Amino acid sequence: MSSFARTLRQALTVARRDFTATVFTPTFLLFLLAPVLMIGFGTVGGIGAQSIVGDDAGMKMVVIAPPAQAPVLLATDKQLRKLFPKKGDLTPPPLTIETPTGDPAAQARAYFDNEKFDAAAVLFGPLDKPEVLYARRGWSEAQFLSQLAEQTLRAQKLGSTTPLATVTQTVVKRGQASPGGRGQAASIGVFAMFFITLFLSGQAVGTMAEERSNKVIEILAAAVPLESVFFGKLIGMFGAAVLFVLFWATIIINATQLLPAEVAGSFPSLVAAIGAPIYALLFILYFTMAYMLLGAMFLSIGAQTSTQRELQMLSLPITIFQMMMFGLALGAATRPDSWIATAAQVFPFSSPFAMIGMAGSSPAIWPHLLALAWQVLWVAIIITLGARWFRRGVLKSGSPKRKSKIEAAAA
Template sequence: MTRARRYLRQTLTIARRDFTATVFTPIFLLFLFAPLIMASFGAIGGLGAANASQGSADKARLVLLLAPAEQRMVGTADTRLRALFTGDRQPPAIDARAAAGDPHQQARAAFDDARVDVAAVLYGTLDQPTILYAAGNRDDARYLAVVARQAVLTVRAGTAPLPEPRIERIVNGAPSLGGRTASSFFAVFGIFFLTLFLSGQVVGTMAEERNNKVIEVLAAAVPLESVFLGKLLGMYGVALLFVAFWATVLSQIGMLLPADIAGGLRQLHPAIGMGGFALLFGAYFTTAYLLLGSVFLGVGAQASTMREVQMLSLPITIIQVAMFALASAAVSHPDSAIATAAALFPLSSPFAMAGRAAASGGWWPHLAALAWQLMWVAIFITTGARLFRRGVLQSGSAKPAWRRLLIRG
């Protein structure tokens, strides 16, 4: 057996061990369904906020202090214009009240009504209307103004029939600028979200071998680089299982989505084509995972205790968010120096290049980027293994490399 084949076999043996040791545990179910738990809490919170918001919206009013005939005209115009708004964007309901006494005083007094929240009041006549609005309700005041104007225009048009345009939905054949930009952000955010969830798992994996003292057996039988790569691939397998599970679930939910939303998703028009984009998304997710994972694995391997491993979670999150921010800036300014820097810097490269796949065509930059990123995975793994061998895998009270750097003596 050649040396390369032996190392590959040993790497896969370790990957298999880590994969099964992670997946075949009750804790894995908790991990697998963590997004569901998160979504449930989000939904509960959102529902509560929506209820509070809905309750408040139900009590909001646009008050009319007009003559009865003008109130009917405004009511008709409101019915027509209100159809433009859907869902939560509906303006407050119209509350037509009889005008009496000083209209200005009456309008001012309407805002003191404790039974409802008066957003705006229209008073006077439709030829000379005045609108008062409470702070934060300028849009409602504008709506009332448009409704009043529409009411007058309708009267002036007389009985002539108004045109009824035919409305038809079309799907863009060519990728629009908006579609490409949306695809870019989708790619960057998608990979960020997945790696944020999944790559941090790698950081503590070497702690198991150190605590169980299995590392000595592994190090005698297998090159440390194979140990590191095997552990990384094992956890990548776990990540793939997680992604496959949720992709299946979400695809089934997606089939139940209303046509408008599904059509909206179809507006994601990556420049490289949907098939190629999906392929590159998967490839860049893989390299992003392996890059961040190899760095986290190398750093985590230096930690002596689980407490030290836990302390690493904050810097890890900061690194991930920083890479996301860099790649997002690159997507916003695709031809800038920051875009080039983001594509070249190993840890942000997968994010930036995924965004680029959505924004511009051409395969060669991606093949070169993937090779570049995989080279850095190899560098990170080799460096991590060497630091581990030099700093940890020796008898006596030798200190890990980072401790020797930070703590003298």
């Protein structure tokens, strides 16, 4: 058996041991359900923030006008609302027509002290010279009422609110990816890979701490080379990460099939420049390399720690480093022909993120073959250096120093 085959078999043995010890535990179930906890905390935080900022559901717009103008105002309001998304955050609040009583200006100001509803904006006066009062959060509503007065006045002069033009609208599907769609596909690919890697690769930091505490690492180091131990542990953690990704990907894919047709059709169609099948394959390959690169570095650094306090102190620098790689790759995705893109594609730890961004914006294939080979080389370098660093710094079993010629002659 060749040395490579023996090293690979030893690494797979360590990987199977670590994968079994990680997955077949109750803690891994909590790890799988961690996104549910994140979504729950985010929902609670959003509800709390909304309650602090204030709810716009009780806001209204008021127009003080004679009853004869009410039908035209309501018809014009209905036409203007077609310009806004249905049930969206930009949709203007409901419109109320009030009959003027006494002083319209005083009546308008009184609506802002009303206890039944919050007045966002109030319009009063003749439509050719109207006045609009609005609250601090009602600037957009004030603009809406201004246009309502303008369009209502035009409708009155025309004598009808019926649209003058009959418009036929047809959705056109592009035959190829648009520049904007390619840019969005690149950015979304970078963000998706960063989020998954951020959530999973940091788990590799503490994998060696337990082995050091119970002296198992000494048994492993005596049985197999440390390079096989490091590589095997990295493969085992990656197997657990793949299981996590497959679990949630299955849930998301099946959940999207249950969505109504109008909701599913509202999502933008993003087309990668390199093509959907190749893009999906490259996403898997680059996720693998991103996990291997960051995991190998975190495993090597975490292997030098001896206490949980040291591991906790490493969490912040690791998170900052990952954010830096994400920022560099995102800058490369938004500026594909700049020096930032070249630097992000060459630097090994940001290369997988930058290259998946390039796959979304450029149809070229050969740079990905070169990048994958470059990243595999760096995974081997990091594992080798990490194992040697661990052997010399922790196990204190490095090779003896070579004697100089003078020392050898003196001996």
